Amino acid sequence: MSKYIVGVDLGGTNVKTAIVTEEKKVVAKESRPTDAAAGPAAVMDLMAAAVKELAKQNNIAMSDVLAVGLGAPGPMNWQTGIVYSPPNLPGWNNVPLADEMRKRLGVPCFIDNDANVACYGEYWMGAGQGAESIVVFTLGTGVGGGIVVFNQLLRGIDGTAAELGHLTVQREGRLCGCGAKGCLEAYASVTGMVRTAREGWDAAETALKEMCGDDNEKLTGKMIYQAAASGDAYAKHVFDETAIWLGLGAASMVNALNPERIILCGGMINAGDMLFDTVRKTVRENAFEVPAKRCEILPAGLGEDAGVLGCAGCALARYQEENA
Amino acid sequence: MSKYIVGVDLGGTNVKTAIVTEEKKVVAKESRPTDAAAGPAAVMDLMAAAVKELAKQNNIAMSDVLAVGLGAPGPMNWQTGIVYSPPNLPGWNNVPLADEMRKRLGVPCFIDNDANVACYGEYWMGAGQGAESIVVFTLGTGVGGGIVVFNQLLRGIDGTAAELGHLTVQREGRLCGCGAKGCLEAYASVTGMVRTAREGWDAAETALKEMCGDDNEKLTGKMIYQAAASGDAYAKHVFDETAIWLGLGAASMVNALNPERIILCGGMINAGDMLFDTVRKTVRENAFEVPAKRCEILPAGLGEDAGVLGCAGCALARYQEENA
Numbered sequence: 001m002s003k004y005i006v007g008v009d010l011g012g013t014n015v016k017t018a019i020v021t022e023e024k025k026v027v028a029k030e031s032r033p034t035d036a037a038a039g040p041a042a043v044m045d046l047m048a049a050a051v052k053e054l055a056k057q058n059n060i061a062m063s064d065v066l067a068v069g070l071g072a073p074g075p076m077n078w079q080t081g082i083v084y085s086p087p088n089l090p091g092w093n094n095v096p097l098a099d100e101m102r103k104r105l106g107v108p109c110f111i112d113n114d115a116n117v118a119c120y121g122e123y124w125m126g127a128g129q130g131a132e133s134i135v136v137f138t139l140g141t142g143v144g145g146g147i148v149v150f151n152q153l154l155r156g157i158d159g160t161a162a163e164l165g166h167l168t169v170q171r172e173g174r175l176c177g178c179g180a181k182g183c184l185e186a187y188a189s190v191t192g193m194v195r196t197a198r199e200g201w202d203a204a205e206t207a208l209k210e211m212c213g214d215d216n217e218k219l220t221g222k223m224i225y226q227a228a229a230s231g232d233a234y235a236k237h238v239f240d241e242t243a244i245w246l247g248l249g250a251a252s253m254v255n256a257l258n259p260e261r262i263i264l265c266g267g268m269i270n271a272g273d274m275l276f277d278t279v280r281k282t283v284r285e286n287a288f289e290v291p292a293k294r295c296e297i298l299p300a301g302l303g304e305d306a307g308v309l310g311c312a313g314c315a316l317a318r319y320q321e322e323n324a
Numbered sequence: 325m326s327k328y329i330v331g332v333d334l335g336g337t338n339v340k341t342a343i344v345t346e347e348k349k350v351v352a353k354e355s356r357p358t359d360a361a362a363g364p365a366a367v368m369d370l371m372a373a374a375v376k377e378l379a380k381q382n383n384i385a386m387s388d389v390l391a392v393g394l395g396a397p398g399p400m401n402w403q404t405g406i407v408y409s410p411p412n413l414p415g416w417n418n419v420p421l422a423d424e425m426r427k428r429l430g431v432p433c434f435i436d437n438d439a440n441v442a443c444y445g446e447y448w449m450g451a452g453q454g455a456e457s458i459v460v461f462t463l464g465t466g467v468g469g470g471i472v473v474f475n476q477l478l479r480g481i482d483g484t485a486a487e488l489g490h491l492t493v494q495r496e497g498r499l500c501g502c503g504a505k506g507c508l509e510a511y512a513s514v515t516g517m518v519r520t521a522r523e524g525w526d527a528a529e530t531a532l533k534e535m536c537g538d539d540n541e542k543l544t545g546k547m548i549y550q551a552a553a554s555g556d557a558y559a560k561h562v563f564d565e566t567a568i569w570l571g572l573g574a575a576s577m578v579n580a581l582n583p584e585r586i587i588l589c590g591g592m593i594n595a596g597d598m599l600f601d602t603v604r605k606t607v608r609e610n611a612f613e614v615p616a617k618r619c620e621i622l623p624a625g626l627g628e629d630a631g632v633l634g635c636a637g638c639a640l641a642r643y644q645e646e647n648a
Contacts, residue, residue: 133480145580150473160614178612180609256488256491291482291485
């Protein structure tokens, strides 16, 4: 009989849980509020309850669960299972999340950071399925990343790898939130796109001015996309610039890693061809021909579920490795 | 009794051969002119003769050789063992190098490109020994690269990975030989350094003018290094600029891969601290703190022997994988 793996994606707002079979069949999913203010012990109790309840509802005994994978935000040690100090989770300082959850659930528990589990989710069950190597760019307030090579998540020697928002794409360029200048994130994130729109704002003739009540502090990425899609030339220019920067980062990864696929995640991918056409063109123009031709550039396939399913996938991989 | 692996590094000028034990003891090395004009069959005969003669001189029977690793320049299929059309080797078109050498030597033969074998050499026996992951930048006419992660050479899905000279470091920057703009190679190679010196040439007060007879077409990287080391301010500025660009490329790799070590190769590393201090400082300033602190940035340890020893190392790894 098939055994199960459970994924638990811990966010500041919600805890998502999913039960998956070894054969990648999603048996059940649920989501409940994190109640982050209650502190780490209560949140871990809540996560354990979510796992147990979801299992019970689906007539799954915990003895048939091979492993539980936990995704959490912020810096952590994925090997010792300790979460250092996640943003949006007050009171969490050096919490031994894996050990604590193992105590509560009685099965092996593994932790990984949220960007890595989302990447692994796409690799395991999403747009990266069947590929040997993928590079994921997650476009939001920042630009996150994930890398799978040799069919494994590349975590790096300290677990900090795949900070793809912090490839340098312009020497002495825009100041980035990380303190360095010219990072990809400063241009290709939604925040970066809004910044690009503001830079040419005064001279621009654009519907964006009306959309945000002439106050560009209220400008959003969605407004830029909508105006661009409606034919606003300035908004289209701003959107294209953003996609070109992203394409330059993607081209660097094509030349560096020769990956089978690049997968884009986050709200911005709803722009569809308007985004993907420009990214693909920029990669063709800036990367070597053979790896550029080979690398498919695709939208994420799992949407909001990439994280929780990736938690399960990562846990299965680590369980199998430990029991090989 | 220990078995042997043979490395053969095929260059346009010389064929280098080395015999190494499984325990990484270098038993013997030799080098002979390639005689590239004689064409592929003759060059392969010459390589086979070099291997057999070196083995015989050291009382090693070919039956005690586990595998032969061949390094060659230019594009190739490392899996099928076919070399497409290496520069500096006239008449080589789709030569089945691995099969041909196996016919001549009677032992398993493997091919890899010259940048990858040099990287693997440093990982196996040089400055990368004992590390789980390394990134190599080779500084010459261009900027080459190599990546080892998970203790394996990262070749990519088509074998074109690690083209680290073609990370984009400046949008709409200098035109690179590859056709794209703003590649690392256009700034951080020796050629890029000379280009930097020429850009400010007319206004510069520098000893370089006398050194090259006032003809900056005759300017070399060595002149720039020598003038900089002697205290020439302009030459020092040009050298530092080059090192900063390299540091930006290295910082991107630190953020992307969180490698244990970065290793710099090529003549430019003779500049020592003048190069390494600036590269290290630039990485500290531009990469995240944890991976930047972790990553050692070191000069190559094997010099000219990295390629031929890496040929042997790659062959051993592939032999072991096939016979696992």
